[in-house]
Amino acid sequence: MVKQADQIKEIVREIIARKQEKGGVKSLYFVGCGGSYGALIPAKIFMEKECTTIRSALISSNEFVHNTPEDFGENSIICLSCHKGNTPETIAAAKLGKEKGAAVIVLTWLSESEIIPCADYVVQYEFDASPDHLEGKIDYAGEKTLCAVMIAAEVVNQTEGYANYDDLQEGLTLITDVIRRARAQVGERALAFAEEYKDDSFIYTMGSGAGYGAAYMESICIFMEMQWIHSGCIHTGEFFHGPFEVTDHSSPFVIQIGEGSTRALDERALAFLRTYAKRVEVLDAKELGLSVIKASVVDYFNHSLFNNVYPIYNHALANARRHPLATRRYMWKVPY
Amino acid sequence: MVKQADQIKEIVREIIARKQEKGGVKSLYFVGCGGSYGALIPAKIFMEKECTTIRSALISSNEFVHNTPEDFGENSIICLSCHKGNTPETIAAAKLGKEKGAAVIVLTWLSESEIIPCADYVVQYEFDASPDHLEGKIDYAGEKTLCAVMIAAEVVNQTEGYANYDDLQEGLTLITDVIRRARAQVGERALAFAEEYKDDSFIYTMGSGAGYGAAYMESICIFMEMQWIHSGCIHTGEFFHGPFEVTDHSSPFVIQIGEGSTRALDERALAFLRTYAKRVEVLDAKELGLSVIKASVVDYFNHSLFNNVYPIYNHALANARRHPLATRRYMWKVPY
Numbered sequence: 001m002v003k004q005a006d007q008i009k010e011i012v013r014e015i016i017a018r019k020q021e022k023g024g025v026k027s028l029y030f031v032g033c034g035g036s037y038g039a040l041i042p043a044k045i046f047m048e049k050e051c052t053t054i055r056s057a058l059i060s061s062n063e064f065v066h067n068t069p070e071d072f073g074e075n076s077i078i079c080l081s082c083h084k085g086n087t088p089e090t091i092a093a094a095k096l097g098k099e100k101g102a103a104v105i106v107l108t109w110l111s112e113s114e115i116i117p118c119a120d121y122v123v124q125y126e127f128d129a130s131p132d133h134l135e136g137k138i139d140y141a142g143e144k145t146l147c148a149v150m151i152a153a154e155v156v157n158q159t160e161g162y163a164n165y166d167d168l169q170e171g172l173t174l175i176t177d178v179i180r181r182a183r184a185q186v187g188e189r190a191l192a193f194a195e196e197y198k199d200d201s202f203i204y205t206m207g208s209g210a211g212y213g214a215a216y217m218e219s220i221c222i223f224m225e226m227q228w229i230h231s232g233c234i235h236t237g238e239f240f241h242g243p244f245e246v247t248d249h250s251s252p253f254v255i256q257i258g259e260g261s262t263r264a265l266d267e268r269a270l271a272f273l274r275t276y277a278k279r280v281e282v283l284d285a286k287e288l289g290l291s292v293i294k295a296s297v298v299d300y301f302n303h304s305l306f307n308n309v310y311p312i313y314n315h316a317l318a319n320a321r322r323h324p325l326a327t328r329r330y331m332w333k334v335p336y
Numbered sequence: 337m338v339k340q341a342d343q344i345k346e347i348v349r350e351i352i353a354r355k356q357e358k359g360g361v362k363s364l365y366f367v368g369c370g371g372s373y374g375a376l377i378p379a380k381i382f383m384e385k386e387c388t389t390i391r392s393a394l395i396s397s398n399e400f401v402h403n404t405p406e407d408f409g410e411n412s413i414i415c416l417s418c419h420k421g422n423t424p425e426t427i428a429a430a431k432l433g434k435e436k437g438a439a440v441i442v443l444t445w446l447s448e449s450e451i452i453p454c455a456d457y458v459v460q461y462e463f464d465a466s467p468d469h470l471e472g473k474i475d476y477a478g479e480k481t482l483c484a485v486m487i488a489a490e491v492v493n494q495t496e497g498y499a500n501y502d503d504l505q506e507g508l509t510l511i512t513d514v515i516r517r518a519r520a521q522v523g524e525r526a527l528a529f530a531e532e533y534k535d536d537s538f539i540y541t542m543g544s545g546a547g548y549g550a551a552y553m554e555s556i557c558i559f560m561e562m563q564w565i566h567s568g569c570i571h572t573g574e575f576f577h578g579p580f581e582v583t584d585h586s587s588p589f590v591i592q593i594g595e596g597s598t599r600a601l602d603e604r605a606l607a608f609l610r611t612y613a614k615r616v617e618v619l620d621a622k623e624l625g626l627s628v629i630k631a632s633v634v635d636y637f638n639h640s641l642f643n644n645v646y647p648i649y650n651h652a653l654a655n656a657r658r659h660p661l662a663t664r665r666y667m668w669k670v671p672y
Contacts, residue, residue: 026388049404050406062598063545063573063598067597071387202538219568232568240370240667244666245561245667246566264402265398272672328581329581330612
């Protein structure tokens with residue numbers, strides 16, 4: 001049993017009960033910035049796909065604050081992700097939630113921080129705080145991305161019912177072993193990747209569906225933020241409608257081949273890259289063992305798998321480039 | 337009066353009347369690929385912001401087909417954008433709409449094409465088909481992006497009411513003059529831009545809110561597809577949560593400063609770039625005259641303005657690089 005699962009079920013139960021007299025829960029907003037935005041993508045896709053009654057959106061924190069949805073208020077839940085609880089834009093969004101009478105759930109890592117008093121409910125998620133996230137001893141089902149999926153699943157299940165609820169719970173018990181094995185499996189190829197790509201000035205990432213967030217995070221948080229490598233994140237379904245024209249023998253691509261509904265999109269993009277590109281790193285969820293999770297819910301686990309396999313690559317790349325992942329020139333250093 | 341406005345009002349009226357006996361309209365999906373995906377972003381943002389009852393999402397065509405929302409059916413409207421009516425993924429999504437009993441609206445340029453028989457309703461939009469879109473004689477309010485916004489606004493207005501409906505209609509009568517003046521205004525600076533950036537191998541675009549789609553389209557359809565320049569599109573609200581670490585004196589950025597709710601996000605990113613970057617091209621909607629449109633609705637016109645000012649830059653860039661915008665190496669040329 002995931003540590004956070006019971007707590008999340010109870011939080012959602014309480015919110016739904018409290019909102020009953022006000023007309024019920026009508027909207028569920030996911031709000032965060034950067035990596036905390038990307039980590040909410042699986043939950044957003046879950047709501048788009050599985051929910052038939054409640055409005056939902058994923059909005060970057062400062063955009064949410066400046067362009068708040070009209071219906072945001074007493075009938076809303078806002079689920080914010082804020083790693084250390086000190087991101088000003090996300091704190092502002094949480095405060096707005098309080099003011100408007102929304103139920104404010106904060107997903108965070110630390111038990112004490114500036115955002116905590118702005119929350120009605122706090123879920124402390126699992127996080128591998130070891131150097132370069134290499135230790136791998138946590139229960140990955142308790143990470144922020146799956147906590148957000150659990151919130152979405154509880155909201156749907158406790159209002160209109162969610163047919164694959166038990167499959168999802170089963171998936172949560174399986175994902176940690178899948179990730180641990182996959183991380184061991186890519187050790188050699190991560191070293192080769194680092195050697196091959198260490199001098200590149202830009203690298204694309206690619207993905208689709210509920211796994212797209214992991215590609216987005218690798219692009220903006222690792223390549224751009226932590227390695228100062230230029231990058232863009234391409235949706236594999238959008239690839240053939242513009243982006244693919246940049247493909248040549250020198251352009252580097254890291255592509256996720258997801259397991260589940262949108263795998264066909266990823267495979268099609270890969271087939272093209274195999275023909276017209278020469279420098280392609282493939283992370284294939286099927287080959288990495290994700291198929292032990294039931295097809296009905298496997299989509300929602302791609303992100304966790306990819307996002308936790310990347311650290312093996314990132315550590316190797318940072319070593320090969322002699323550019324430690326913790327190096328920053330602006331973040332937390334200059335006013336912005 | 338925009339040519340398409342009456343037709344769209346009538347289409348939405350008919351759909352709402354027909355769906356009444358089935359329980360009403362419960363979801364509105366916007367579906368397209370590439371430029372036709374980007375052009376739907378203002379309508380998506382409109383639904384997220386202004387609508388309080390109907391579920392909505394923007395999904396790339398092939399993802400929609402492979403991971404179709406559970407509720408997609410008799411209570412849904414699907415609004416597809418398909419320029420020449422021959423995009424296989426979008427045709428497949430339209431067919432799925434027919435099968436599932438959704439109301440299928442197709443926004444398209446040509447009166448005859450493969451997608452036409454898959455539509456319940458066809459809206460033929462305005463499009464400047466002159467070389468490099470330089471002629472500028474069309475009514476820009478009738479372009480696909482504002483047709484989609486009109487559909488969203490009609491759906492909201494005819495179901496729950498939309499307080500700024502008249503302001504939006506007024507904006508539609510003003511946008512063409514704003515765009516024409518802005519296109520003339522940037523002539524000189526577009527030539528200077530082309531000279532400065534003609535040898536760059538990558539260029540970032542940046543934007544936010546309902547104008548983000550124009551930045552996305554410039555990145556994937558122009559820089560990547562038509563100029564084979566590497567690119568990524570950065571949301572100005574996300575910039576400080578990772579991407580900004582790539583900023584240096586050599587990295588090129590094209591940044592949209594929108595008019596309306598999310599202008600503060602764009603201005604903040606620009607202030608940073610002014611300090612730490614050296615090569616920044618600014619498109620400022622306020623300076624380009626967009627503020628004649630009322631603040632209540634101006635957000636939804638940023639996309640049209642930027643997307644129609646870019647052609648002046650694109651033509652100059654293509655000339656300076658001796659790489660005509662129509663050049664392709666894969667699109668329509670090889671199997672994919």
